[in-house]
Amino acid sequence: NAGVTQTPKFQVLKTGQSMTLQCAQDMNHEYMSWYRQDPGMGLRLIHYSVGAGITDQGEVPNGYNVSRSTTEDFPLRLLSAAPSQTSVYFCASSTNDGYTFGSGTRLTVV
């Protein structure tokens, strides 16, 4: 089925560990983005990409890296996890017809 696939759905990390949240879409969308969702704060934009090879910072980029080597994939890397990065993460892709969100990844950093 066409859409945005996020993996894993759940993850527990220890402080200082690194990991990559995967995001893939098969709709040939140019624009992809990562958000974190925290209680009372809506969704905050972490990083976004307007096409393969192009990425840019959003509102809260610190502690996260992204790359966009292909149109389909937009992984989000946590370099050294901190408890403040405990959140639910959403990946989205979009065109002029609207946004498609992934199902989210619940990350807990202990």
Added chain:
Amino acid sequence: DQQVKQNSPSLSVQEGRISILNCDYTNSMFDYFLWYKKYPAEGPTFLISISSIKDKNEDGRFTVFLNKSAKHLSLHIVPSQPGDSAVYFCAATGVSDDKIIFGKGTRLHILP
């Protein structure tokens, strides 16, 4: 299969008139609904919400209506202002799941 549907990708409304954004959902377990507003290069920000025990919630110029039997909700903005031009997301969640399911968004253009 989309559980939250916003069937209008875009909507243009004259300044001062009423903007009505519609949303349909399929999952009867949803019991809390939210509207978010998004400007370019920013994340969506929370606008207004409604619990399934209500059929209307009002906050200033923004009113959300919920019709549970039709699985339909709408956001009314009266009067529409230029700063209302943005993408609006409808979202839903259920008691047993704290994740939020988003619609694809409706881009609202307020015309001068």
